[in-house]
Amino acid sequence: MTTDTSNLLQQLIDGELPDERGFFGPFGGRFVPETLVPALERFERGAREALKDGAFKTELRQHQETWVGRPTPLMYAPRLSEAWKAQVWLKREDLAHTGAHKINNALGQALIAKRIGAQRVVAETGAGQHGVATAAACARVGLPCIVYMGAKDVERQAPNVVRMRRMGAEVRPVSTGDATLRAAVDEAIRHWVGDPQGTHYILGSAVGPHPFPWIVREFQKVIGVESRRQMLEQAWKLPDIAVACVGGGSNAIGFYHGFLGDAEVELHGAEAGGIGPAVGQHAATMSGGTPGVLHGSRSMLLQDGDGQVSDTQSVSAGLDYPAIGPEHALLAHVGRVHYHAVRDHDAIAALDELCRLEGILPAVEPAHALALARRLCEGRDDPTVLVNVCGRGDKDMPILTRLAEEGNT
Amino acid sequence: MRAHEVISQAITDGRDTHGIALVAYVTAGYPSMDAFPAILADACAHADVVEVGIPFSNPIADGGSLQETARAALKAGATMNKIMHTLRELDGTLAAPLLLMGYLNPLLAYGLDRLADDAQAAGVHGVIVPDLPLEALGMAEPLTDAGLATIGMVSPVTSDARLARIVERATGFVYAVTSVGVTGQHRSDQSSIVEYLHKVTSAATIPVCAGFGIRSKQHVDTLRESCDGVIVGSALMEAVGEGRAIGPILQGLR
Numbered sequence: 001m002t003t004d005t006s007n008l009l010q011q012l013i014d015g016e017l018p019d020e021r022g023f024f025g026p027f028g029g030r031f032v033p034e035t036l037v038p039a040l041e042r043f044e045r046g047a048r049e050a051l052k053d054g055a056f057k058t059e060l061r062q063h064q065e066t067w068v069g070r071p072t073p074l075m076y077a078p079r080l081s082e083a084w085k086a087q088v089w090l091k092r093e094d095l096a097h098t099g100a101h102k103i104n105n106a107l108g109q110a111l112i113a114k115r116i117g118a119q120r121v122v123a124e125t126g127a128g129q130h131g132v133a134t135a136a137a138c139a140r141v142g143l144p145c146i147v148y149m150g151a152k153d154v155e156r157q158a159p160n161v162v163r164m165r166r167m168g169a170e171v172r173p174v175s176t177g178d179a180t181l182r183a184a185v186d187e188a189i190r191h192w193v194g195d196p197q198g199t200h201y202i203l204g205s206a207v208g209p210h211p212f213p214w215i216v217r218e219f220q221k222v223i224g225v226e227s228r229r230q231m232l233e234q235a236w237k238l239p240d241i242a243v244a245c246v247g248g249g250s251n252a253i254g255f256y257h258g259f260l261g262d263a264e265v266e267l268h269g270a271e272a273g274g275i276g277p278a279v280g281q282h283a284a285t286m287s288g289g290t291p292g293v294l295h296g297s298r299s300m301l302l303q304d305g306d307g308q309v310s311d312t313q314s315v316s317a318g319l320d321y322p323a324i325g326p327e328h329a330l331l332a333h334v335g336r337v338h339y340h341a342v343r344d345h346d347a348i349a350a351l352d353e354l355c356r357l358e359g360i361l362p363a364v365e366p367a368h369a370l371a372l373a374r375r376l377c378e379g380r381d382d383p384t385v386l387v388n389v390c391g392r393g394d395k396d397m398p399i400l401t402r403l404a405e406e407g408n409t
Numbered sequence: 410m411r412a413h414e415v416i417s418q419a420i421t422d423g424r425d426t427h428g429i430a431l432v433a434y435v436t437a438g439y440p441s442m443d444a445f446p447a448i449l450a451d452a453c454a455h456a457d458v459v460e461v462g463i464p465f466s467n468p469i470a471d472g473g474s475l476q477e478t479a480r481a482a483l484k485a486g487a488t489m490n491k492i493m494h495t496l497r498e499l500d501g502t503l504a505a506p507l508l509l510m511g512y513l514n515p516l517l518a519y520g521l522d523r524l525a526d527d528a529q530a531a532g533v534h535g536v537i538v539p540d541l542p543l544e545a546l547g548m549a550e551p552l553t554d555a556g557l558a559t560i561g562m563v564s565p566v567t568s569d570a571r572l573a574r575i576v577e578r579a580t581g582f583v584y585a586v587t588s589v590g591v592t593g594q595h596r597s598d599q600s601s602i603v604e605y606l607h608k609v610t611s612a613a614t615i616p617v618c619a620g621f622g623i624r625s626k627q628h629v630d631t632l633r634e635s636c637d638g639v640i641v642g643s644a645l646m647e648a649v650g651e652g653r654a655i656g657p658i659l660q661g662l663r
Contacts, residue, residue, distance in 0.1 A: 021544055031513055031540045033470040035564040035589055037571070176476065182467065189469045194590035196566060293514045293540070294467060306488045307518025309466040 005334040012330065013261045022210020022297075025333065027326035030209040032296045036189075039196035044211040046116035051218060056111070063107055067140065068097045070222065074230035079357035086377040087384040089235060091227045093251065093391065094362060098133045098163075100391030101223055101251040102204060106133035108219035109202040110141045118200035120144040124188040126153055126181030126247070127318030127365065128160025129391050130204030135169035137202075145169040148187040150180040153317045160395045178311050181247075181321045185295050205248025206325030209296030213325050217253045223388060224258020231386060238265050239386035241376050245270045245369040246339065247283065247319035249328045251390035256337060266338070269328065270372035272314035273341030279304070283312035285324040286332050286339035292323075299326040315344035315399060316364040318391070346371040348403060351393065363391035364399065412534040413558035415506050416458055416581035420616040420638045423457030427663050429629060430638030431455070432618055433655070434510060436462040436478035436646055437495075438487025445487075446499055448649060453505040455659035457638065460537060461496065463489060463511030470539040472591040474643040478650070489519045493527050500532035508560065508581070510537040513548075521548070525555040534558055535581045543575050553580070560584050565605050576613040583617045585609045585636065592621055592643055599631050606635035629662050 008025045011017050017024045030040060050056040064070040072095050077088040093101040106123075113121055121143050125131030131147040138145035147164055151173040154161055164171050177183035185208075192201040203212040206220070231238055242259055244252035246269040259265040274282030282288065285300045292301035294309055302310040302322040314320040331337040351367035353374075354360050362370065366389045373387045393400070410418065423430030433456035438445055452459045464479035464487050471479070496507065509516075509528065516524060516538065528536075535558025541549060549559050558581025563572050566589055576583050587602050602619075610617045619632050620640030629639050641662060645655045 029545060030542065031545060032542060033539050033564075034542055034562045034567060034575075035470075035586060037542055038566045038568060177466075177480075186467055186469055190472075190591050193470060196589065293512075293517060295469070296540070301514075303514065303518065305518065306490075307465075307515035308483060309514075 008330060009334045009336055017330070018210060018214050022214070024327045024330040027299050027329040028210060028213060028297050030296060031293050031298065032209045033193060035193050036196055036209070039192070040209055040211065042116060043112070043200065047112050047211060047215050050112050050115055056115070060108060060111060063140070064222070068103050068107060069095060071226045071230070072096050074227060074234055076234070077358050080354065083353070083357060084374055084377045086380070086382060087235070089231065089239065089384070089386045091223060091255070091386065091388045093223060094360070094389050098129070098136050099394060100129040100133065100363065101220060101254065102130040102133035103136065104222055104254070105204065105216050105219040105250060106130065106137040106202055107140070109200070109215065110134070110137035110143060113143060113200035113202065114141045116200070118143065119198040120146065121202050122146045122148070122188050122191050122199050123202045123204060124148045124181065124184040125204060126150070126184065126320055127316065127363065128153065128157035128164070128395055129318060129363070131169065131171070132160050132163045134202050134204070135164040135167040138169065139167045146191065147171050148174050148184040148191070150178070150184045151175040152179040153181065153184070156399055157317055157395050158398050180312070181317065182309065182312070189295065205250040206253045206327060207248040207295060207297065207299070207323055213297065213327055216250050217257065217327060220250050220254025221257045223251065223254040224256060227255060227386060227388070228258040235384060237384060238262055240383045241266045241268065241373065241385040243268045243270060243369045243373040243376065243385065244388040245319060245365045245390065246324060246328060247272065247321045247365065248323070249325040251388055253325055253327055255388045256331065260336065267336060268372060268376060269337055269339040270342045270368040271339055272316055272319035272368060273343040274313040275344055277341070280311045281313050282341060283314045283320050283322065284341035285322065286328070287341045294323045297326050299329040300324050300332070315347060316368065318363070318365040319368065340372055342368040342371045350374060360389070361393040362389050363393045364396050366390045411556035412529065413556060413580035415534045416508065416558045417615050419457045419506050420582050420618060424616070424637045429633050429663055430457040430616070430618065431659060431663055432458045432460060432620070432638055432640040433645060433659055434460040434462055434640060434642030436464060436475065436482050437492040438464060438482035438485055439478040439646065439649060440481060441485045442487055442491055442495065446495060448655065449499065450503060451654060451656045452645070452659065453503040455656045456505055458508060459505050460508045460510040460640070460642070461492070463492060463509055463515050465512040465515055468512060470591055472643060474647050475592050478646045489515055493531055496531035496533060503532065506534045507532060508535045508537055508558065509533055513538055513540050521551040525551040525557065528557055529555060535560060537562070537584060543571065543578065546578055562586060563609055565589055572609065572612055576609070579615060582615055582638065583609060583613045584640065585617055585619045586621045587619045587623070588621050590621065602632070603635045606632065610636060626662055
């Protein structure tokens with residue numbers, strides 16, 4: 001384990017991380033039951049071959065352009081800019097097919113699953129966006145799809161459950177454990193342990209055993225690459241501040257990758273601060289966690305002194321997870337990205353502000369990023385800020401309806 | 410004799426005496442920390458080696474039965490500190506050598522150097538860590554340096570090349586997972602299991618025990634000629650959950 005942090009950042013920028021064992025410096029790896037190792041090796045081989053194959057890249061690009069709707073727009077937000085006393089730019093991943101960035105990874109992995117001969121796909125979902133994206137991608141490439149979802153999330157993200165089922169996916173509610181994303185991941189992994197040869201597990205975030213954090217980043221990098229190019233084309237400059245929300249961290253890792261080498265761009269991550277800093281009241285992994293091993297990789301983890309994983313809480317199902325991708329842990333370790341906890345009520349206020357000033361209903365996940373971006377603009381002189389609006393809020397209607405009924409907004 | 414040799418010897422002795430060695434799994438702290446010592450003693454009286462399961466909040470290789478015991482044990486207040494304290498108090502009174510079976514994170518939180526020291530003081534002879542694969546075995550160095558058994562796990566989908574490397578590194582015994590899946594599930598294709606176990610025993614120079622989904626004497630009999638021992642867990646913990654003693658179940662298995 002090296003302590004030379006500047007060297008680690010350069011290695012990351014140069015594409016040398018993760019290393020061959022799947023480590024991003026001290027984080028990452030492949031801590032899984034032996035039964036899964038051959039499946040992970042097969043997937044990694046298949047992914048590496050695919051990403052080098054011109055025909056695969058062409059096919060992926062065609063799907064991205066005609067089915068996903070890439071590139072997604074970069075939008076100047078004039079009324080938000082006025083309110084924040086800043087130049088606010090929004091990367092509109094909410095306009096991608098199925099309403100979130102999740103489709104970038106789901107499509108890529110589904111194409112690889114087909115290529116390596118998987119008979120079916122299993123996935124987990126929190127907010128339902130990854131489940132919907134996987135259901136759609138599986139419908140597109142012709143693979144059966146089973147989606148595990150915490151029973152609590154089935155309830156709070158009901159519209160996405162209907163969408164998944166309409167697209168032919170089987171949604172299996174998980175009522176064990178905390179009945180949220182973490183329990184869904186447990187169950188999806190258990191399913192996969194039972195049929196590692198026939199099943200491909202499309203993990204939806206930049207977490208899990210190697211090669212998932214790497215492959216998810218590779219498929220989400222398109223967000224950062226497009227954002228950087230679009231900023232130069234439309235704003236004629238790079239942002240001073242770039243902000244994304246982080247749960248597991250898939251939208252953020254792809255977004256950051258466009259700017260890692262631009263030292264003048266400050267990178268920030270908004271974690272789910274929930275209702276407070278006490279254990280069990282939030283999901284702010286970087287702010288409140290310690291290094292540990294969960295779901296196959298070593299990263300920052302919300303846990304007690306005995307290594308038991310803590311319960312989490314967030315208004316956003318997609319951020320309600322006690323760990324974070326190992327590459328984020330490295331980015332925090334080397335000081336390249338700064339992570340901050342954003343409370344539920346601040347996120348909902350930011351969601352309302354975007355609705356009222358720009359006519360965009362974001363998901364509650366990127367609402368955390370908006371709240372943080374506004375906070376970061378305070379006290380600065382007309383900063384240029386870029387926020388990744390990674391998903392749209394239609395799926396959050398049950399939550400927003402409940403909050404309105406309770407008089408919270 | 411080093412700790413890992415004690416485990417190998419206990420398996421060999423069990424096989425020589427009874428035709429097949431018996432490894433029993435009990436979840437530490439289930440159904441309560443108070444009830445655990447008597448259950449452990451019962452298991453030790455009827456098995457050749459006993460695995461003490463360290464409860465973890467996210468046991469991804471375990472099926473429903475063992476998940477439930479882990480959850481209940483944690484709820485009842487089981488912690489690594491309490492478990493090690495209990496084992497230290499029981500040391501010298503148990504009829505069989507012990508292994509710890511635990512997921513990596515609670516062991517890391519306890520500290521592997523500390524675990525190496527405390528394990529020896531508590532009569533623990535080795536560890537089984539299901540989420541510590543071959544490539545990460547270096548992390549277990551404090552345990553191997555202390556002479557503790559680091560049980561190697563192989564599965565029916567493990568390649569021959571990988572199998573050779575795992576059995577070479579393993580000490581104590583090789584844990585041959587008989588079914589692809591989580592604990593407690595039984596798959597019925599016996600001929601392929603026998604063939605697979607033959608491959609593992611041919612590659613290994615230490616005893617081989619088969620586990621996952623072994624629930625009846627009939628299962629044990631089909632494996633009798635193919636390996637040195639069998640590992641039984643879910644069936645025992647289900648019995649504990651129903652308030653039944655596990656001694657008679659273990660007796661009935663061989």
